Amino acid sequence: MSDVSFPSRWPPEMADVIQLYSMATPNGQKVSIALEEMGLEYEPHLVNITQGDQRDPGFVRISPNAKIPAIIDPNGPEGKRVAMSESAAILIYLADKTGKLLPQNYLSRMEHIQWLMFQMGHIGPFFGQFGQFYKFVRDKVKDDYPLERYTGEVKRLLGVLDTRLSDRKYIVDDYSIVDIAIVPWVNTCAEFYEAFDHLDMGSYTHVEAWRRRINDRAAVIRGRKVCAIR
Ligand SMILES: N[C@@H](CCC(=O)N[C@@H](CS)C(=O)NCC(=O)O)C(=O)O
Numbered sequence: 001m002s003d004v005s006f007p008s009r010w011p012p013e014m015a016d017v018i019q020l021y022s023m024a025t026p027n028g029q030k031v032s033i034a035l036e037e038m039g040l041e042y043e044p045h046l047v048n049i050t051q052g053d054q055r056d057p058g059f060v061r062i063s064p065n066a067k068i069p070a071i072i073d074p075n076g077p078e079g080k081r082v083a084m085s086e087s088a089a090i091l092i093y094l095a096d097k098t099g100k101l102l103p104q105n106y107l108s109r110m111e112h113i114q115w116l117m118f119q120m121g122h123i124g125p126f127f128g129q130f131g132q133f134y135k136f137v138r139d140k141v142k143d144d145y146p147l148e149r150y151t152g153e154v155k156r157l158l159g160v161l162d163t164r165l166s167d168r169k170y171i172v173d174d175y176s177i178v179d180i181a182i183v184p185w186v187n188t189c190a191e192f193y194e195a196f197d198h199l200d201m202g203s204y205t206h207v208e209a210w211r212r213r214i215n216d217r218a219a220v221i222r223g224r225k226v227c228a229i230r
Contacts, residue, residue: 004083006072007058010045015074018042021059022069023049024228026184027124030087031069031094033180033223038098042071046227073097088116091177101177112172119181122157127185130154131193151199154189158204161186165206169213183214184224 020042022028035042047053047068054066063070063085076082084090095102130150171178190196
């Protein structure tokens with residue numbers, strides 16, 4: 001987190017609202033869905049990662065690892081302008097700012113953070129690598145091992161979610177930033193990667209019911225379209 005200037009490539013039109021630098025990828029959608037759910041005013045800027053926009057020096061100042069999403073909140077704590085990257089950190093920041101979608105009770109909050117870490121440490125990296133080998137480089141890689149490895153791991157993780165959702169409507173208690181963090185990755189497997197059958201996603205019945213429940217929310221429908229290029 002730092003106190004910075006707006007990247008000159010994306011000048012704000014409404015400098016007093018949250019600036020969102022993103023693209024409608026799974027990590028990008030997490031933040032736009034949260035902004036919509038929380039009813040925060042924001043100005044979206046497309047950082048097109050297919051064209052290398054993420055390496056713009058002004059963007060790297062607010063996202064040192066050169067990845068979307070990032071935000072600048074002109075009205076941060078102590079009246080400071082705050083820049084932030086890493087989607088889960090942004091979700092926690094926005095939840096704390098608004099008091100929405102993350103309980104204040106310490107133990108419940110830590111349970112939510114545990115599942116957020118599960119998303120960041122397992123779902124995001126493994127689903128993303130699965131997409132590489134299933135959708136993008138399948139013709140170039142002669143060895144079966146990478147696709148088998150990532151297919152197996154994604155199915156295992158879907159199984160973890162399915163077990164978790166077998167006796168509850170949402171990943172922790174009520175709908176929260178944890179659901180917002182995970183659902184775009186599950187959607188991506190079914191839709192963008194077109195791997196519904198390959199992963200036998202229909203067999204994860206609890207995950208599918210949860211995914212439909214969340215995708216039907218008006219804020220989720222709006223948030224998924226923010227900074228889309230296709
Ligand atoms: N841990 C980061 C990951 C962000 C990430 O991987 N973003 C991807 C898009 S989903 C990106 O910017 N890729 C551009 C690149 O790798 O050059 C987060 O959760 O925000």
